[in-house]
Amino acid sequence: MSSTSAAPAAKPPMREALVAAAFQLFLERGYEQTTVDDIVALAGVGRRSFFRYFPSKEDVVFPDHERCLADMTAFLATDDEEHEPVRRVCDAARLVLGMYAENPSFSVQRYRLTKQVPGLRAYELSVVWRYERALAGYLRDRFADRPDGTLRADVVAAAVVAAHNNALRSWLRSDGLGDAGAALDHALGHVQKTFGRAAGPASAPTRIGPLPTGRPEDVVVLVSRRDAPLWRVVQELEAARGRT
């Protein structure tokens, strides 16, 4: 009972051997030109063992996403409600980028593979989708009381993921040389500026507020939008004045 149940400290070397053999072959002759038999032959293990460590051939390309997804779920679960929600999901996205930044060369190699193999691109999309649903689930929970809570949660989660991917891909295209963290901070900064803090940025300008009382000759300033009912009323008033 020493190290098997508590922590996965004793990692089987076979898993790493399979990943290494797979990437060697993928890089030298391409993903689709490499069969699972080739991989297990190079790694010197039985074919059946491959599928015990990786449910599919595609999984060997993303060996650590499952762990990262679990980390993110745990990160969002341990929330003391003290954090601003948008800020919180941005931090969760930083967690993912951290995983990529752990092995820059590996991430760059994988990026080149996924860029040109449709099957791998589809697989990556389903992984990203699970990240996005985790973020959206957290936000739906935090926005439960707001009017369009689930809609807003979905949109914010999608925006965070898009910003993350934008920064990540530009870093990967630079062969992992640039500052990934800075690029991500910049991208997420935009998202936080648009969504962070307060309810809808749209409701603020249209809101007129509690009607104050005062002298009839007081001058009042109204803020409206051209698509708000108030503006249409103004147009009618103006049209009526033009006719007289």
Place this chain on the structure above:
Amino acid sequence: MSSTSAAPAAKPPMREALVAAAFQLFLERGYEQTTVDDIVALAGVGRRSFFRYFPSKEDVVFPDHERCLADMTAFLATDDEEHEPVRRVCDAARLVLGMYAENPSFSVQRYRLTKQVPGLRAYELSVVWRYERALAGYLRDRFADRPDGTLRADVVAAAVVAAHNNALRSWLRSDGLGDAGAALDHALGHVQKTFGRAAGPASAPTRIGPLPTGRPEDVVVLVSRRDAPLWRVVQELEAARGRT
């Protein structure tokens, strides 16, 4: 030369027959429990013909997405630069919903399938991804001069897709009974309010005088007096809003 080159008017019935046979079997015994041999046996055609019409078993579930994607690409390509970009991609999203709304029952059946078959979900993600890239490509072009153009384009495209999916899924969950268009307009309205015309320089407050034209989402400032007709209209609007 009559109808083969101009328009795809003479659609082969085999394609429809395969789709019908496939869905019949998918619904009565499940997607993974149905083999391609089962489908072609029911349709009474050869196995090889199936793969001539559908590159993979998954494609038979989404028979019209390829056409819809082409429509969207064409819609975005024929842009006279007169439209507001965010508004334009929202309209493109409405195009996609239109395809779903053409066959409500078919869309609902497909939704139930994709919801519970991981392989189909992954396929759908890759389709949605292509829509999103089409939108983002258009926006990247329109935002080319802005400072963070590509980032903004990616985020807006993701937000539009998320809003579209939110509305679409809630409509599908209602078994296609609700008003899909209204739900989508509501969702996209949020996105347009957050992103539409936000980066432009704040315009100076407009005096009422001669009514200026402008974009619907512009913020306008009105100056009035408490004894003027405008203020009384505002009071009525507020009272009406308080009642609802």
Place this chain on the structure above:
DNA sequence: GGGACGTATGGCACTCAGTGCAGTCCGAGT
């Protein structure tokens, strides 16, 4: 009418991913 031709279809054999099952090997506990 008959032959040449392009196209749509069917049949067959093949590769390869993925699974189920049975057997083997090895280390730990008693």
Place this chain on the structure above:
DNA sequence: ACTCGGACTGCACTGAGTGCCATACGTCCC
């Protein structure tokens, strides 16, 4: 030494997807 459990291997099987060739049908041309 015996056993028990887990890791590993081999083998046979299903099913998706592909390449190749044969066949049928309509068309055009002579």
